[in-house]
Amino acid sequence: MADTVVVGKSVVRTDAAAKVRGGAMYGVDVRFGGMLVGKTLRAGIPHARIVNLETSAAAKVPGVRAIVTGPDCSRRHGLFQKDQPALAIDRVRYAGEVVAAVAAEDEEAAQEAIERIAVDYEELPGVFDVMEAVAPGAPLIHPDQMSYERAQVTGLVLNPVPDSNISYHFKLRRGDVEAAWSQCDLVVEDTFSTQFVQYAHLEPHVTIALYDATGVLTLWTSTMGPHTVRDMLADLLQLPQQRVRVITNMVGGGYGSKMYLRAINPAAALLAMKVPNRHVRILFDREDEFLSCAGRLPTRTTMKTGVKQDGTLVARQSTIYWEKGAYADIGAVIVRNASYCSLGPYRIPNARIDGYLVYTNRQPGGGFRGLGIPQVSWAGEQQMDRVARELGMSPLALRRRNILGEDDVSVTGERMHRVGVGECLERVAAAIGYERPLERTAPSGARRGRGLACILKSTLTPTASFGFVKLNNDGSVDVITSAVEHGQGAHTVLAQIAAEELSVPLDKVRCVMPDTSVTPFDRSSTSSRTTFHMGLVVKEASADVRRQLLDMAGAVIEVHPRDLEIRDGAVAVRGAPDRALSYGQVIARFYGGPGTVLGKGVVNTKPLYDTMNAETGQSSRPSIFWMYAAIGIEAEVDPDTGQLTVGRMASAADAGKAINPLACVQQIDGSAIMGLGMAMMEEVAFDGGRTLNPTFLDYKIPTTVDVPDTDVIIVESGHDEGPYGAKGIGEPAIAPVPAALGNAVYDAVGVQVKDLPIRAEKIYRALRAKGEERG
Amino acid sequence: MILRPFEYVESQTVDDAVAALRGGGDDARVIAGGTALVPLMKHAVLRPARLVSIARVPGLADIAPATSGGLRIGGVATHWAVSHATLVRERSPLLAYACARVASPTVRSMGTLGGNLCYGESASDPAPALLALRATVRLHGPGGARTVPITEFFTGFYETALQEAEVLTSLDVPAMPAGARWRYLKWTPRAQEDKALVGLAAMLVLDGHRCRVARLAVGGVGASPVVLARAEQALEGQELDEATIARAADAAAGEVEPMDDLQGSAEYRRDMLRVWVRRVVAGLAEGRAS
Missing domain, CATH: 3.30.465.10 (Uridine Diphospho-n-acetylenolpyruvylglucosamine Reductase; domain 3)
Structure with missing residues (x-):
């Protein structure tokens, strides 16, 4: 690769100064004069028939301008299975479900109106456990699911099971698992479970909606996928897409939460359509976030592994029940993508996977950083350590023996290339001294242990992304895409690519904010896909600008374009550096005045995608790129209390090529720390369908003082199609953390916790039970 | 999650505050820093009609x-x-x-x-x-x-x-006695910035190895913060050997009435109080940690 000037260099984020000074414009900062205040009413009951919903008293509150309820919109939405009403119609399926919304002149009036809405419910038997939900005779949460409209999606065959709470069943079949068990020297089987986790992004959901006199519905909303919101709202409200305009500013954290249609969007839109020409703003509070939004899908995974005495994996099988809560949302993709990765980054000749998407009467889970991989690796990577122990091998040696490398074939049947997982694993192992002797007892008396885990993860495929790069008269550049800056540093990376390709300083490039009426289509800034997809778009659009510039300059100075080159921010004649024109001069002389150069970029991964077989889960290319990560942890356990302290955490992820290495370090570190929260403390607690801890007083996330010493390692394995060889980095490091920590706990004190999070009391109880066993 | 309207009285003297509270009856509340009260109001657990501030009463922060x-x-x-x-x-x-x-x-x-x-x-x-x-x-x-x-x-x-x-x-x-050894142990196994699962305060005055004064109290374990009187008795006048300290730890575990919540079970709290009384007292006896 040719030397690069800006790409591959650690640069200060282009949004840093504004954010540090408090001047960055987030979704919550957007205000309009005369805005109405919108509020939503939650059901507060997990499963019920709505017998009567009375709004007349609310309507009489002075200042109330609009009230909407379920019957105001009869269609349903859903990414794949259209199962969800805008607001509950007839039936409530989770306690946080929104049943009505109000718009009023001020907050007090809106609140009073909400309190005056009277709803009579007839409570229905609820289902609050994934295994109860799949048991025969369980109450059906969507009795009509077979009649729901379903989207046609490439590579995803929706197959709801009749008369059940299962809306999707993913299957992978490779080799002959049943025959293989008998060839194994050791077969182990365990069941693991994971908890419901909240995103806990700093900025809550916020939406301002305006239905103007021209019949355009505009939403200013904090979302990671403006076009997805547009498409889903247009379909729900039966409006043409050009009359639904979604504008997004800086997003204050997303992690998968601010995607698709949470109740806030249709509620604001329906209110706005009742009061044309008035802005209606709904701002969710923290309780709304916990009760009416989404979270990480809880799982129950039974994993079975068979090996030869030398550690060679012969067969692996997983059965995963994914609790989706009340509505299916993106569930099928989570189940498919995480299930086919559930057996880990290994060569496994015989594999069988069954993943079930299951409805319950709790809040819907959603896509969440790592998209299911933290849950499945919690099972698979702890079981790898158990297999190693029972074989008398080092867990690292067992992984080395089986890990995917160049030209190996994955469980979906893909021949793998540029596989960075082995290097990730080796480097974290080295960073924590995994193979060096460990002083087992700390001065405090705590027992020390070390643990490793590694993963692979796919990205949404196939997808298409589009964008423009616009060169202005003065040589400055606008990057016009729908990439959302939600803190991950995407706009800096895209600016670096445009600056590199057009040979201009980074501060001459600006990424505009998404506006679906202006910026071209992109599915979403999720799935760690922006650097790869939008990076390619910007690179291609910049090349388009360059080509046009050379043609224009050739015409202006009457030289063949092939004798021209872009050098130091100007067009120069090859071999005659004194004959150079600035970009502004090229434009001015070509047009005889001001103008612009507009380049276009398109990326479409469909031609490279191999449609996954619905019966066998086989595909020679299910994902346009693979993410790899590994975590190494050294931890201490206090044997008298069970208290767990992480001393060191090394994290490595394969960036392909780091465009902004500093940002990659921040993404890997942040992702791994978020994983520690899931591993050690985060858990939404329930009593049936009721959430017990919807505040940060009772739901803890790690703060700065909880973070151990961290080593962050960027692995660069390249990618044949990615921009400069780059791929995604935002998610993978979260995924191996819980399992690595579980393995460190076992290494320290010889007990295994199988249900997340790993709380001190669980370790304490397990230690007590072990002590009693030994007498 | 919004504050409902209320009357706000900024008191200049304690008597003013008391009068304002009397005038407000059951619907009046004292406010100073507001760090506990305001979140309760936002969650509508409390809906006081009148808040009586004592934050600016001269001398009250001295x-x-x-x-x-x-x-x-x-x-x-x-x-x-x-x-x-x-x-x-x-x-x-x-x-x-x-x-x-x-x-x-x-x-x-x-x-x-x-x-x-x-x-x-x-x-x-x-x-x-x-x-x-x-x-x-x-x-x-x-x-x-x-x-x-x-x-x-x-x-x-x-x-x-x-x-x-x-x-x-x-x-x-009261002044701490000369030579007193002390420790406050805030144990938060879930996250550093959390409520104490065991919040143990200890102060010992020793004559050589003999314990002259023992003061122990704990928060987070039962319905309210309490003095661990039996544990204190088990220590006072005794040589602080391992057996005495263990007796005091058992006494502490026996005299509390722990509660279950999301942070931990009652049984776990009781067991952890025993561990921490033993460790904290042993540490102070050895002259560690204060």
């Missing part, structure tokens, strides 16, 4: 030496002020340290010591320290001023001896 060698600390002194005051650090380091462990920096700099106690939270950090120090609470109400030993102040789950229209004006904190 920290002053007492002639006995102890301290008088005004009810609206913030945790930050108490934990940073040289006087407190010198005369009552146990209290200064406990106040430095309250919640997070923002809460410490807004929340007041009196507010912390009047909230009646079991997992209060200053409460066990003040119990171990045998402080006295000064209250002022419609009937004038009165004092209550802090050992009688916490009466139940979020309940205190505070009567209608009473204001906590100050605390009398």
